[in-house]
Amino acid sequence: MKSLFNIFFAVFALAFAWACTEEMEQVRISENPEAATITSPSAGQSFVLTEEDAGERMVFNYEPADFGYSAAVSYTVQMDVAGNEFANPTEVGTTNGTSLDLSYAEFNQKLVGKGLAPEEEAEIEIRVRSSVGSAVAANYSSPITMVVTPYLAALTFPRMYVPGDYQGWNPENENTVIYSVEGDDVYEGYVHILGGSGAFKVNEEPNWDVNYGGVNGVLEQNGPDIILDEPFGTFRLKVDLNAGTYEIGTRRVWGIIGSATPGDWETDTPLEFNADENVLTLTLDLVAGEMKFRADNVWDIDYGANSPEGGVLEQGGPNIPVEEDGNYTITMDWKVPGEITYSIVKN
Structure with a gap:
């Protein structure tokens, strides 16, 4: 009886291994995955942005990337000054679809934040980054060149709110915030904790709907209060929503x-x-x-x-x-x- 069981187990194991091998074959990544292809705007197209047209839409369209198997692909439109070879790209936006849509006002913020002079024509390059996760190398579309003229506008960065014992646990305080200067879900700023319990959290909005706590540098949605142990002081706080981490810098009084x-x-x-x-x-x-x-x-x-x-x-x-x-x-x-x-x- 034991011998029959062993034979049955061996046959089952071989069948399972064969099935897994077949499944792995089906999801094998192409050795030469195809990058996305930008279809609009067209190369060399010019845009003069104005405050009056701030509500108009800027749409980037692209043919999808092909990694050799069916997977959810994340597309990020990136921008840099022409000739900079994307040494320091700015993320315009990310989507899982094959188009990215944002207002002229939002695009203007990206341009001004990049350092382009308002009311002056400038040449930029646009490319699309395609990714299926950290285990697979991302690929990039061939860039296109655009000519843009931004308008003068105050920079408004994405922000997270930092309520805590130090400011009365008030998530509506627009002063106690940290910013994502690059708009990449990495937020940084200074926090002043000079007394009290040292407890605080980081919130996505000026309310408690989506808040993060954590311990040992790991963020957790609705998690425990982050505790600053003594010595207290002023410190740089960095929150990376992509990695799910936070960092507390050197404290100074x-x-x-x-x-x-x-x-x-x-x-x-x-x-x-x-x-x-x-x-x-x-x-x-x-x-x-x-x-x-x-x-x-x-x-x-x-x-x-x-x-x-x-x-x-x-x-x-x-x-x-x-x-x-x-x-x-x-x-x-x-x-x-x-x-x-x-x-x-x-x-």
Whole structure:
């Protein structure tokens, strides 16, 4: 009886292996997969974008890629300045279909964010990236050239909201947000946690409908609060929705130092946190002299500038002049991607 069972098992195993081999043959990837082919816009076509036509639609059409087997293909339209050979492409958008549709206003944001000058004609290249997952190499269509003229518009980046104990667990606070400058679902920005429990989350909208928590750098939808352990401070937060991860950067405690401040050039006077405005701030008496912004009471990182009233800070910049004695409100603002600004207002 045992021998019959062994024979039956061997036959079953061979049949199963044959079936698996046949299935693997059916999904074998082509050695030369075909990339997508852009069909419109046509090469060399010109577009002059205007604010009046912001609601018009820009449509990119392409023939599908062929990886040699049936699979869900993700298509990403990419853009770069002509001649740059896609060294730093900007993602225009991603879809599973064979066309990508966005408004002139949305396309204009991509162009201005790329650094193209408003009201000036520029040549760009467009290509389509086709992907069936991380296990298979993506391929790219042959690029086409377009001539575009963007219009002047303030940049509005995709954002995620960062409610937490530090700001009263308010997901509607438009100041406590981080941005995806490239529009690629990778969000970065600065968070100021100077006390409390250190707990926070990241939300897709100014509500609790879609929120993320997690531990050890792994995001989880509706997961546990992310906890910043002490020491607290200001840190860069990076959230990658593609990889499902988050990163917490080095924490620093900021203050002011200088002959105009209570600590002179010997010790920092710590800045406080305004949860509503999401700025570091302090109201205090200053004397005529100079000051700088400094981290962690050491000279490893400091910021300065020329103006006695405010502006954009420069790392290692000049001492900031304080022209007369008085009571002042000082702010250090990290909200705008790529720059840190300050103000010094006499009360």
